[in-house]
Each structure stands twice: as structure tokens, then as C-alpha cells.
Amino acid sequence: MRSLLAAQRARWQRWLNRRIPPAREVRLDQRRIFIIPTRQGLGFLLLIALLLIGAINYQNNLAYFLAFWLLSLFLVAILNTYRSLSGLVLRHLPSVPVFVGEQACLPLELIAERRSYQALALGWPPAQLSGADVEQGGNTRVELFLPAAKRGWLKPGRLRVESRFPLGLFVAWSWVDLDQQVLVYPAPMAGAIPLADHGAQDDDEGVRIIPAGVDDYQGLRTYQPGDNKRRLHWKAYSRGQGLLVKEFAGLAGRDVWLDFASASGGVEQRLSRLTHAVLTLHQQGHAFGMRLPGVELAPSDSASHRDACLRALALYGLPT
Amino acid sequence: MSGPALIPRISLTWLLAAQALVIIPHLLHVPTWLIPLWLVCGGWRIQIFRQRADYPRGWVKALLLVGVTAGVLLSHGTVVGLDAGVTLLLATFVLKLLEMKRQRDAQVLIYMGFFVVVTAYLFEDSLLSFAYSLLPISCLTAALIGLQQSRFNQRPWATWRLAAGLLLQALPLMLLLFVFFPRIGPLWSMPTPDVARTGLAExxxxxxxxxxxxxxxxxxxxxxxxxxxxxxxxxxxxxxxxxxxxxxxxxxxxxxxxxxxxxxxxxxxxxxxxxxxxxxxxxxxxxxxxxxxxxxxxxxxxxxxxxxxxxxxxxxxxxxxxxxxxxxxxxxxxxxxxxxxLRLPSGFDPRTRAWAAELRQQYPDDQALVLALLQHFNREPFHYTLRPPVLGQHSNDEFLFATRRGFCAHYAGAMVVVLRAAGIPAxxxxxxxxxxxxxxxxxxxxxxxxxxxxxxxxxxxxxxxxxxxxxxxxxxxxxxxxxxxxxxxxxxxxxxxxxxxxxxxIPLLNQLRLAWDELNYNWQRWVLGYQGEQQLRWLQSWLGTVDWQRLGLTLVAAVALLLMVLATWLLKPWQARPPAQQRYLQQVERLLAHLGVQRQTGEGARRFSQRAQVAIPAQAAVIKAFFQEYERQVFAGEQVDELALRAACQRLRRALPWWQRWR
Known part of the structure; x- marks a missing residue:
């Protein structure tokens, strides 16, 4: 039974993929919009039936009038509800990585070219959909949130876009795949910094984290994107000499290496400790390298290096 | 907090407006205590919305319900029958305000409102009251729309305009259904409105x-x-x-x-x-x-x-x-x-009877007697007045021989008594x-x-x-x-x-009065009277013969046509057409997908083209031609030449088995 259901679901997904292929930008049109009456819509039909019975029994033409008017309204609502979704363009927006336990933000852009859209609802059921309005000719950034429970890529799957506007008698919806994903880093876990053991030739030096000392100061060079902002020479900047970065020599000789092997605990715990270490070291302005089984990232103190480390930690051991 | 389940401000505004409008025409035949009831419930609901009051507790609601039922009993003496039923319906309609917490409750209330509008039609179906009912109908529709709108929406009139627009869109369809829907006899008998009427009696x-x-x-x-x-x-x-x-x-x-x-x-x-x-x-x-x-x-x-x-x-x-x-x-x-x-009650009007016997003797012929009687009325000083003196026990005696003042009922009654007394059936x-x-x-x-x-x-x-x-x-x-x-x-x-x-x-006012009456007459004849035979005759004049099958087909076809026209007007598909290159690219993507080459996300047109050429060598030339043309037009900004694209697209389509060509 369950496998039958799963097979059915797989077939549905395949069909959806054919019908609404994944794309970074999707315009909702008749191939992509589905529409059925809501429960309120069925209740409305019941109301019409009651009115019609009243009209017949009382032979009252005005009651017929209203019954038919509501019935026509029901039919017209099909077109209007469809219209309240059709032509809407949804565009993928890049997301910002989060840590496990945080709310992942999956942004997207709604673009209304020819008319405004009201009371749109977007989200991933069973989570509650969030509402959005878009003015004609405008675009709205919508941020959808999902709890980040596991490290790695959070792929929420197909996004449900629906509208019950204007009368709530019908619901028009579509399942779009905007290729939305968020990178979820492991949750940082405080603890001893798992440094690599360099052949124990310099035991005390190895475990000691040396704060950037003045004596190691070498000179200034011009800023390049990715340089640690803590080392910007603000005084020079305020004098109008442009962005300069202080260079230190002391760290170059004995690189700090974070090592998966020297972290304690299970895989996830080690990753969490490493995450914490990466964040701490970067914040303190240290250059560091990181070794994971099969991955080695050369020492650096840049923000992009930090991100690369976190990314490697997030994706470690996961199928790509 | 579950946001969308709550009732937005606009919806509440229009619902309250609709309630007031729906109740007003009923005020002629429902007790007046409904007005304070509505004011209290409406005010309470507004305070709830402003979070200054709470929903009533169970016992308050029970008390209100008992009070309303007692009120209906006191006012109508019963809780059954149309009048009492309508009062009860209106009271429930008002009380329901205090139970309206979620969207679903509001929906039920709005549906109830439409029902109340129809009950008003049972009492009054003039053109004017119909025109009036458009107000509550539009307000109820606006309330229905408001339920879907964002809670931060602050423009109630925009919602009302939207409602009016939707109702207008529905109008042609409604007329169609109204004209074609066959009127059948009542399914069962219903209580009728209890209206005081002036008119002749038995x-x-x-x-x-x-x-x-x-x-x-x-x-x-x-x-x-x-x-x-x-x-x-x-x-x-x-x-x-x-x-x-x-x-x-x-x-x-x-x-x-x-x-x-x-x-x-x-x-x-x-x-x-x-x-x-x-x-x-x-x-x-x-x-x-x-x-x-x-x-x-x-x-x-x-x-x-x-x-x-x-x-x-x-x-x-x-x-x-x-x-x-x-x-x-x-x-x-x-x-x-x-x-x-010939029957007359005994013991009344002795003088009239005696006079009738006299006349009979004088005029043995019936016709002559009737003429003489009429001449008597004509010649004697009888006076036509709507303010006759009060008559006593022998009313005809007094009228014929004493007061001689009266109007048609006096003259007709007296004449029949005389004729009967004279032996003429009358x-x-x-x-x-x-x-x-x-x-x-x-x-x-x-x-x-x-x-x-x-x-x-x-x-x-x-x-x-x-x-x-x-x-x-x-x-x-x-x-x-x-x-x-x-x-x-x-x-x-x-x-x-x-x-x-x-x-x-007053000539001008009189003309206005008659024109207004004509309008009402036509309303009654063509709208209210559009039933049974009238409908049949009208349909026959349009369709020739009327059989229900043909009627049904005409109706369905006409509804479909109207909806198509409306859809075209609403969706304006000609505006939605993406540029020609995009259209053809999508077609080609679809065709290639059928041939087994799916475009990946983020894959550039050129790479996709190369992959497709490798995968389907038989069509490589065509694919290449299409993408060259496509790139030339898109990237080189050249004049759009739809024909070249279309030709390439068609050649590709011919490569497909026929049953897949138009998918």
C-alpha cells in the first residue's frame, strides 16, 4: 500500500517535472495553473441550490434572479481566480546560508507585469503559507522561512503558489521549482579548538593561539576584496590614503591548521566544533587552514576562506 | 497566531453595512426590537475587533437566544410561519455576529445574508425594492472579497468597486440563465407572507x-x-x-x-x-x-x-x-x-317590499319594471356621495325613502332587493x-x-x-x-x-407619475411575469419551436461563448505573448524533451544545442540552424524574423512521431 502511494507520488512528481520544468524564473500560465472549487465554493453552490428551491416554490422571479446571479458569479469566479495568478512571474533570488537551528530564509521575487496581484499565498505545505501582494508593474521580494534542521543543502522542493482571490470560492495554485536552496552550516559548538598536531616539534606553540602582535607588523598594502576587515588601516583611510591593509609576518611561518581528526566526538559533533573554531578564528583575525578527510583548505584569513570552510563543513560527507 | 483565519477589517465593515441594508426593507413586517438588537450586536462585534471586548460567554449567548425566541413569540404569537420565520432568521443573522470568530463563520454569515435578501423579495418585488436590494448584494459580495484580502488593506471602497465589477461581469450570464431556465411548478407548498391587503372581499x-x-x-x-x-x-x-x-x-x-x-x-x-x-x-x-x-x-x-x-x-x-x-x-x-x-331575509325593509309589489302591479313586464326603477333613480332627488348618513335596521327603506344619499353599493343593493321583492331574479x-x-x-x-x-x-x-x-x-x-x-x-x-x-x-407631475407606472408595469410584465406561458411564448418567438433539449444546448453554448468572451477580456492573451524567440525556444525545448534531450537548469542555449546535436544526430542540422538563428536574433539584436524560427521549429516537429507533435 505504502509503496503504491510512493509510486503514485513519484509519478506525480515526474508529471510535474514535465509540465512545469524547474527554472530560475517561472511565468504562471495555463500550463502551470490548476484550479478547483474550495469548500466555501461548494457551500456557495449549496446556497444557490437552496435559493433556487425557494424561487421554484414561491414562483418568485426575483429569487430566480439572485440564484442565477450568484451562479454566474460562481462561474465568473473561475476566470477571476485564474486571473489572480496568471501572468505572475516568480524569480529565484540567492539565499544566505544559515546555521542549523536557525530559520532559513528563502527569498524570491514576485514580478507583476500587467496587473497587480492580491492575496497571494506562498510556501511549502504543511507549513503555513505566507501572504503577499504585488502592485502592477512592481516587484516584491518575498522571504519565506523554513526551520533549518540539518546541515547541507536545504532544498524545500516545489513551492506552492496559490490564490483564492477574489471570492474564496475557488483556489488556483501551481507548484513551481525555482531551484531554491539554502546552505545550512553545522551549528557551532563551543569547545577546545581542534588544531592539527604538527609532529609535536613545537608543542606549546602549536596549541597556543597567538593574538596578532604588533611586533609581527610588516607594512601596508592596498586592500583586496576578501581581506579581513579587522586589519583595515582606518587611520590611513581617514587621512584619505584609500583602503589599506596591515600585513603581519608572524603568522605566515607557523600556520594554524584546524583538523577534523583532532576534534572530539562523533562526526556531527566534530563538524560543529570545527564550525565554532572557524568562526572564532576568523573573528579574531587569524589566518588558518582546515583539513577534513579528503578536503584541505590552505590557510587564509579572508571572509571568502571562512565561507569556503563553512561550506566544506556543511557538505562534508553528503552526496553532492 | 493563525493570520488568514481571522476576519479582516474590510470584510467586517462590509458585513455590518450589508446587515443594516438587509434589515431595513424588512422593518415593515418585523418587530422593531431588531434594530436595538442589531446595534448592540454590531457595536459589540466592533469592540471585539478593536480588542476592547471579549466574545460573549456561553450563558450570555444562551440568554440572548432565549430572549430572541421569546421576542418572536411575543411579537408574532408563534415561531412558525413566514413572518415569524423571517424574524427568527434576521435575529439569528444578527446574533451570529457575536459568534463570528474565524473566516468560515463569516462565510456562513455572508451566505445567510443572501438568503435574507431573497426573503425580502417575497414581501416586496417592485422595481424599486429590487434596485434597492442591489446595495446589500454588492455589500455582501464585498464582504466576501474582504475575507480574502490582507488584514492591512485599508481601502473599503476599492473592495466594493471590485465586488460591483464582479457582479457586472456575471450580469450577462445571469440574464441568459434567467431567460432560458425552465420555470417549473412549486415542488411543495410554502407559507405565504401575511400581508394586509386592500381589495374586494367575499x-x-x-x-x-x-x-x-x-x-x-x-x-x-x-x-x-x-x-x-x-x-x-x-x-x-x-x-x-x-x-x-x-x-x-x-x-x-x-x-x-x-x-x-x-x-x-x-x-x-x-x-x-x-x-x-x-x-x-x-x-x-x-x-x-x-x-x-x-x-x-x-x-x-x-x-x-x-x-x-x-x-x-x-x-x-x-x-x-x-x-x-x-x-x-x-x-x-x-x-x-x-x-x-329571489331570496330575501324576512323581517327587513317592509316598505321597500310593499313598493316593489306596487311596481309589479303597475308593470307586469320585467323589462318595463327595470326601466321604471332606473328612471326612478334618475328622476327622484338621489344624490351620489361618499359621505352617506348612517342607516338603521331597515337600511334599504331608509335609503330609498328617506336619506336618498349614497354610492354604488347602496344603489345596487337597494335595486336588487326591489327586483327580488318584485319576483325578478337578481x-x-x-x-x-x-x-x-x-x-x-x-x-x-x-x-x-x-x-x-x-x-x-x-x-x-x-x-x-x-x-x-x-x-x-x-x-x-x-x-x-x-x-x-x-x-x-x-x-x-x-x-x-x-x-x-x-x-x-398637475400635468408635468402626472406625466411623471404615468411614466413611472409604465416602467413598473413593464417590470412586472416582463420581469416578474416571465413565468410559464409567458416564457414559452417569448422563447418560441426567438427560437421557433421550443423543446427542452434544444433549449439546454442553446443555453450551454451561449454560456460557453459568454465565458470565452469574458475570459478574453479579462486575460487579454495578446498582451501576454512573450517575444517570438522565447516562444519558439520553448517549443523547441518541448520537442527536444520528447526526443529525449531535456534542458538542464542553468544550461546555456549553446551548450544545450550542442548536446542535442550529439544526442540526435539525425536532426543535428535542423537543431543547429534553429539555435544559430535564435542566437543571432537574441544576442546580435537583429530584426526579429519569426518565419525563419518557425520553419526550423516545424522541421523539428516533423521529426517526431505524429501523436507527439502537438503536445
Missing amino acids: SMSPADVAELSRSSELAFRATFDGPIPAKERLYWRALTLDDFDGRRWSQSSINRRANVFEPPWQKQGEVLDYQILMQPTGQPWLFALDVAEPAADVGRLQVDFRVQSAVPVEQAQLYRLQSWPEAVRQPQLPDVLRRLN RVVAGYQGGEVNQTGNYLLVHQFDAHAWVEYWRPGKGWQSVDPTFEVAPERIEFGLEEALADEGSFLEGDLLAGARLRN
Whole structure:
């Protein structure tokens, strides 16, 4: 039974993929919009039936009038509800990585070219959909949130876009795949910094984290994107000499290496400790390298290096 | 907090507005305590919305419910029946406000509102009240829309405009359904509105007729196929009164019973074809000129030549009749009827009887006696007035020999008593006389003040003969109407200062009044009267023959067509067309997908093209050609040449098996 259901679901997904292929930008049109009456819509039909019975029994033409008017309204609502979704363009927006336990933000852009859209609802059921309005000719950034429970890529799957506007008698919806994903880093876990053991030739030096000392100061060079902002020479900047970065020599000789092997605990715990270490070291302005089984990232103190480390930690051991 | 389940401000605003609008037309027949009830519940609900009050507790709600039920019982004496039912419905409608927490509750309340609108139609279906009902309908629709809107939306009028727009979009479809939907008879009988109505009743004393004469309400309208006959020929029969108890005239039991038998009569002379739109009377009889031959679904001719429908007329009724004014009515009178039409109560009017015996001796011939009697009314100082002196026990004696002041009911009643006392079968006919011609609409308006009573007596071999003693006294009443007859007295419609008929002397206002009446007449004839036979006739004139299958097909086709037109107007597909290159690229993507090459996300057009060329070598040239053309147009910004793209696209399509080509 369950496998039958799963097979059915797989077939549905395949069909959806054919019908609404994944794309970074999707315009909702008749191939992509589905529409059925809501429960309120069925209740409305019941109301019409009651009115019609009243009209017949009382032979009252005005009651017929209203019954038919509501019935026509029901039919017209099909077109209007469809219209309240059709032509809407949804565009993928890049997301910002989060840590496990945080709310992942999956942004997207709604673009209304020819008319405004009201009371749109977007989200991933069973989570509650969030509402959005878009003015004609405008675009709205919508941020959808999902709890980040596991490290790695959070792929929420197909996004449900629906509208019950204007009368709530019908619901028009579509399942779009905007290729939305968020990178979820492991949750940082405080603890001893798992440094690599360099052949124990310099035991005390190895475990000691040396704060950037003045004596190691070498000179200034011009800023390049990715340089640690803590080392910007603000005084020079305020004098109008442009962005300069202080260079230190002391760290170059004995690189700090974070090592998966020297972290304690299970895989996830080690990753969490490493995450914490990466964040701490970067914040303190240290250059560091990181070794994971099969991955080695050369020492650096840049923000992009930090991100690369976190990314490697997030994706470690996961199928790509 | 579950946001969308709560009731947005706009929806609440329009719901409250709709409630007020829905209740107003009902105020004529529901108790006034509904107004404070609505004010309290509405105010409470607003405070709840502003979070200054809480929803009522269970016992408060129970108390309110008991109070309302008791109120209905006190006001109507019952909780069943249409009036009490409507009051109960309205009260529930109002009370439900305090239970409205979620969207679903509001939805139910709005649906209830539509139901209440329909109950108002049962009491009042004039053009004006229909036009008024558009207000609550649009407000209810706006409330329905408001439920879907964001809670931060602050523009109630925009929502109302949207609602009005939707209703307008639905209008053509509604008219179509209205015209084509077959009207079937009632499925079961329903309680009818309990409305006080003015009009003729089964029995009549002069005071009743005087009462009617003061009412300017409309009784019916008539349209003739030919020219409208002269007023003195327009004696509209409603019923005959053949039983006299000394004070009142009423229908005898034989007469009252429906469908005893149809009296024999012979068609003779000219025929009148006309259509009557009758205001509801709550009585079964229909108004007709003598002698009418009703169609089976209209009614049947009764033993006294009145036309009676199967059920009381509770709503305005439209019917067609043919009449033969010169027909011979019942040349042979059965004994039962003869005895009935000679019967007089004993112990009343001794002087009248004695005088009748005198007349009989003087005029052995019936015809001569009737003429003499009419001449008596004409010659003696009888006076036509709506303010007659009060009469005592022997009312006819006093009237004929002492006061000599009265109106149609006095003259007709006295004359029948004299004729019966003289041995001539006679009875009082009650109905309406004359009417007001609406020149522009070419139809006749008959008001309650046109109510009239006249006499018919029976001559052997010739049948029933109609005579009108009032004509002898006040010919202007017959020739010009009541207003003329009462010109000196000034008692026309006294006590009804606002009556429209009073405007007759101001030409401009009178024209307006008649134009308004014509509008209402057409409304009733073409909208309210669009039932049964009327519908059939109208459909026949448009479609030729009418069979339900054909009708159904026409309806479905027309609805589909209308929806298509509407869809085109709403969606404006010509604006939605993406640029030609995009369209063809999508087509080609789809075709290639069928051939097994799916474009990956983020894959560039060129890479995709190369991959496809490798995967489908047979079509490599075509694919290459298409993408070259595509790139040239998109990236080099060259003039769009749809034809080249289309040609490439078509060549690719031909490579597919035929059943996949157009998917």
C-alpha cells in the first residue's frame, strides 16, 4: 500500500517535472495553473441550490434572479481566480546560508507585469503559507522561512503558489521549482579548538593561539576584496590614503591548521566544533587552514576562506 | 497566531453595512426590537475587533437566544410561519455576529445574508425594492472579497468597486440563465407572507366599498390588443354577491364553491383580447370583462360567470383573456339558482317590499319594471356621495325613502332587493368600473377607488342582463370616474393626501407619475411575469419551436461563448505573448524533451544545442540552424524574423512521431 502511494507520488512528481520544468524564473500560465472549487465554493453552490428551491416554490422571479446571479458569479469566479495568478512571474533570488537551528530564509521575487496581484499565498505545505501582494508593474521580494534542521543543502522542493482571490470560492495554485536552496552550516559548538598536531616539534606553540602582535607588523598594502576587515588601516583611510591593509609576518611561518581528526566526538559533533573554531578564528583575525578527510583548505584569513570552510563543513560527507 | 483565519477589517465593515441594508426593507413586517438588537450586536462585534471586548460567554449567548425566541413569540404569537420565520432568521443573522470568530463563520454569515435578501423579495418585488436590494448584494459580495484580502488593506471602497465589477461581469450570464431556465411548478407548498391587503372581499356592506374608494392603491393593469374600449363598457367583474342578510351582501354557499359547473352561454358579437396584470389580492378570483373564456392554466369560469384561479393570488399575476361582451349568459336558469336569486331575509325593509309589489302591479313586464326603477333613480332627488348618513335596521327603506344619499353599493343593493321583492331574479356584481388610461403605454390602470357594484337580473330566454343604477344617479362616475363624480364634494381620496392619483391635476407631475407606472408595469410584465406561458411564448418567438433539449444546448453554448468572451477580456492573451524567440525556444525545448534531450537548469542555449546535436544526430542540422538563428536574433539584436524560427521549429516537429507533435 505504502509503496503504491510512493509510486503514485513519484509519478506525480515526474508529471510535474514535465509540465512545469524547474527554472530560475517561472511565468504562471495555463500550463502551470490548476484550479478547483474550495469548500466555501461548494457551500456557495449549496446556497444557490437552496435559493433556487425557494424561487421554484414561491414562483418568485426575483429569487430566480439572485440564484442565477450568484451562479454566474460562481462561474465568473473561475476566470477571476485564474486571473489572480496568471501572468505572475516568480524569480529565484540567492539565499544566505544559515546555521542549523536557525530559520532559513528563502527569498524570491514576485514580478507583476500587467496587473497587480492580491492575496497571494506562498510556501511549502504543511507549513503555513505566507501572504503577499504585488502592485502592477512592481516587484516584491518575498522571504519565506523554513526551520533549518540539518546541515547541507536545504532544498524545500516545489513551492506552492496559490490564490483564492477574489471570492474564496475557488483556489488556483501551481507548484513551481525555482531551484531554491539554502546552505545550512553545522551549528557551532563551543569547545577546545581542534588544531592539527604538527609532529609535536613545537608543542606549546602549536596549541597556543597567538593574538596578532604588533611586533609581527610588516607594512601596508592596498586592500583586496576578501581581506579581513579587522586589519583595515582606518587611520590611513581617514587621512584619505584609500583602503589599506596591515600585513603581519608572524603568522605566515607557523600556520594554524584546524583538523577534523583532532576534534572530539562523533562526526556531527566534530563538524560543529570545527564550525565554532572557524568562526572564532576568523573573528579574531587569524589566518588558518582546515583539513577534513579528503578536503584541505590552505590557510587564509579572508571572509571568502571562512565561507569556503563553512561550506566544506556543511557538505562534508553528503552526496553532492 | 493563525493570520488568514481571522476576519479582516474590510470584510467586517462590509458585513455590518450589508446587515443594516438587509434589515431595513424588512422593518415593515418585523418587530422593531431588531434594530436595538442589531446595534448592540454590531457595536459589540466592533469592540471585539478593536480588542476592547471579549466574545460573549456561553450563558450570555444562551440568554440572548432565549430572549430572541421569546421576542418572536411575543411579537408574532408563534415561531412558525413566514413572518415569524423571517424574524427568527434576521435575529439569528444578527446574533451570529457575536459568534463570528474565524473566516468560515463569516462565510456562513455572508451566505445567510443572501438568503435574507431573497426573503425580502417575497414581501416586496417592485422595481424599486429590487434596485434597492442591489446595495446589500454588492455589500455582501464585498464582504466576501474582504475575507480574502490582507488584514492591512485599508481601502473599503476599492473592495466594493471590485465586488460591483464582479457582479457586472456575471450580469450577462445571469440574464441568459434567467431567460432560458425552465420555470417549473412549486415542488411543495410554502407559507405565504401575511400581508394586509386592500381589495374586494367575499362579502360587502356599503361601508366596505366606501373604504375601498378611499384607497389609491393599484388593483390591476390591462393591455388590450385592440383599442381600449370606452369607459362605460369597462365593467370588470370580480365576483357576484347573491346572499343578503339585511345588512351585508355576500356569496351564497353554492356560488362560493369552486367549479360547480360552467354555466351555459353563447358567444356572440365582438371579441376583446387583453392581458391583465393583477396585484396580489390573497383571493382566488381574477378580474375579467363579461364573458371571459380563460385558458386552462389561468383559471375556470364559475357558476356566476366569475373567473377563478386554482389558488389564491398571492403574487402579482399576469394572464391573458378573451371576452365576448355581448354573449348570451345562461338563457335557462336552473331552479336552484332561481330560488337563490329571489331570496330575501324576512323581517327587513317592509316598505321597500310593499313598493316593489306596487311596481309589479303597475308593470307586469320585467323589462318595463327595470326601466321604471332606473328612471326612478334618475328622476327622484338621489344624490351620489361618499359621505352617506348612517342607516338603521331597515337600511334599504331608509335609503330609498328617506336619506336618498349614497354610492354604488347602496344603489345596487337597494335595486336588487326591489327586483327580488318584485319576483325578478337578481344579484349584485362586485368589481371595478372604468380605469385610467396611460396614453404613452397604451394601457389601463385600475385603482382600488374604481371599485364598483352593479346589478344583473335574469330575463327568461335572454339570460342575465347587466344594469347600473349608479349611472342613472351620477353618469359622470361611469363616464369620467370617481374623481369627477365627487368634484363638488371634494371627498376624492380624502385622508390619502399623498396618493399619486391626486397629482392628476398637475400635468408635468402626472406625466411623471404615468411614466413611472409604465416602467413598473413593464417590470412586472416582463420581469416578474416571465413565468410559464409567458416564457414559452417569448422563447418560441426567438427560437421557433421550443423543446427542452434544444433549449439546454442553446443555453450551454451561449454560456460557453459568454465565458470565452469574458475570459478574453479579462486575460487579454495578446498582451501576454512573450517575444517570438522565447516562444519558439520553448517549443523547441518541448520537442527536444520528447526526443529525449531535456534542458538542464542553468544550461546555456549553446551548450544545450550542442548536446542535442550529439544526442540526435539525425536532426543535428535542423537543431543547429534553429539555435544559430535564435542566437543571432537574441544576442546580435537583429530584426526579429519569426518565419525563419518557425520553419526550423516545424522541421523539428516533423521529426517526431505524429501523436507527439502537438503536445
